Amino acid sequence: MRPAGGEDGAPGLLVRAGKRARTALRERVQRLGRMGPPIVQCALAAALAWLIAADVLGHPRPFFAPIAVVLCVGAGMGQRIRRVVELVVGVSVGIGVGDLLVSVIGTGAWQIALVVALAMTVAVFLDAGALITLQAGSSAVLVATLLPPGGREGPDRMLDALIGGLLGLAAIALFSGDPTKLIRPQGRRLFDELALALTGAADAVRQRDPQLAEEALERARGTQQAIDEYRAALTAADEVVSLSPVRRRRRRRALERYTTAAEPLDHALRNARVLLRRTASALHSHEPVPDFLATSLDRLAHAAAELGRELAEQRDATAARASLEETAALLVTTARSGFSTQVVAAQARSVTVDLLQATGLDFQDARAALPPVAGEPPKPGVHGGS
Template identity: 60%
Template sequence: MGLPILQCSVAAALAWLVATEVFGHARPFFAPIAVVICIGVGFGQQRLRRVVELVVGVSVGIGVGDLLISAIGAGWWQLALVLGLAMMISVMLGGGTLVTLQAASSAILVATLLPPGGTGGLDRMLDALIGGLLGLAAIALLPGDPPEIVRRRGQELLGELAAALTATADAIDHRDREVAQEALRRARTQKAGDDYRDALRAAREIAAISPLHRRQRTMIERYTRATEPVDLALRNSRVLLRRTRTALTDDETFPQTLPVALRRLAEAAAALADALGTDGDLGDVRERVKAAVTIIDAGGIEHTGFSATVVTAQFRSIAVDLLQATGLSHEQARGFLPAMG
């Protein structure tokens, strides 16, 4: 939280100085306001788009306010009319929430505090642009370390997958359906996926505008390519846990080597997290996944129940997902693995 506060403080002061000293604006309050809106207090908020939305919203609000208040005067019903029209025009133009709210706030200021007419409207639009651009500059020059946040979130996400695989192995080893049930409950309530995607969006955005992080674009792209396969692996892990719980409830037999294979696959997931974040060897991760699948012998699958067979199939699906996360296509991943009976 400290970095966004620093960015807002420095950029807002600079925006005020530029608007007053360079452009000679007497009260450029929209400049520091634009800085705060542009930077915000979080990551992954599409700041380039927000600058455009901010300027459009301010323009609509000031334009409607200047025109109407100049013609009909100021008062309570004039305020209602100006506010309603500014918001309606923003919506009709296809503006999002930020555009509509900025149009409304700008119209209110014009209708209640600021004298309409003259060049005030153009000056305020320029102030909004100055603030937005300086906000982007603050993000580019004081970016923090969003790639490091992506690494941490990626570790958490793949750690969640590894935990689900390990819990499945524990449940099978101990013939305890409650272990699978508890792991399934945790998997359903985790927010690691949302946190990871937010961090990744922020890292991609900052890498695009900050010269300090351009060298890390390759690493960020590796995470981007891995996002969908890892998400599929997590979904498959929940199916794996549900079917494990069902198989244990029905007292079905599992392949004897399945728990060992699950733990090896969990280790491969952890290795993938390290490789993505450190430019490690993705080929080594692939070999780990292949070794985990190889552990299960075809003969053991023939004598299992329906749910236990599904568990084994889901295990292989997760292995394919992890291979795709290393950059292989679906067909390449399937062909890379040994056949299972």
């Protein structure tokens, strides 16, 4: 067994730190690659919005036009149509309330406080969105400090916001390409992370080394952010399909498979974290762990990776489903096993059910694929690991 903690000395610590740094850099480069198209869209559409508002409509300072593009196309992606509506409504409320009050009460410190409070209150009353409230407040500040009461710049800025928002939506609809490219890398990464977690558990069982399980658990704990990014990418991709009329039906079908897999994949990763914790506990306690468990976990890892490849390549999940059903036949428990080992076997069953659901089976059919366990039927897995 390898030495625990920091007994391997400074060289080992440096090697692990270097690996973590390279992994972090690689993830940032991949993220930049995914965000490249929205950044280009944002830059070009912002420039076009400025040209239209300034040169075609003759607005002297049309800064709301490119701002609307940035908020619409946005690096965050998702809910773009709502952002356009909130932006235009927020600008309209802020300028309308501000212009009306400033023309009566004038400008000054207490006037700014009153104008901002009333504009944001009206915005909250109309909608609970954060953008509409903040935009109403900032627009009211502009009216109270920069824009002359009753001037033409208020309506011009409303029009600028609308122009920028519409151009942002047009850029998304016309130049987004294949929306499945937004979700494919995240999906493949999550299935690979699940496979690594299960392989780590199998190696720990095979070598009777709890530290291997703890290292795999530490890595698996970092997957929740990836799950959140996966769901955000799904939202963005679905919105692109809704906005773009080109090949909408085919793209919708491809996204539906990723949507179907989202919740079961989240559950599988949570169950894998519980599985790893209990694997480490079983090995620390020197429980007798059946040999079939390592084999089952290896096969389960292979099936997870295969399902990720099938989704990425838009193939039917037949191979992964067949592998999962074969693995399910091995997942039985023995009365002589300790408590933690029983939990590991139960969690492996739960991961199998989760992955079968990710292939498109409903819960009942996925549960039916598992062999019965002596005694009471197995209960659903614990979807709350950390």
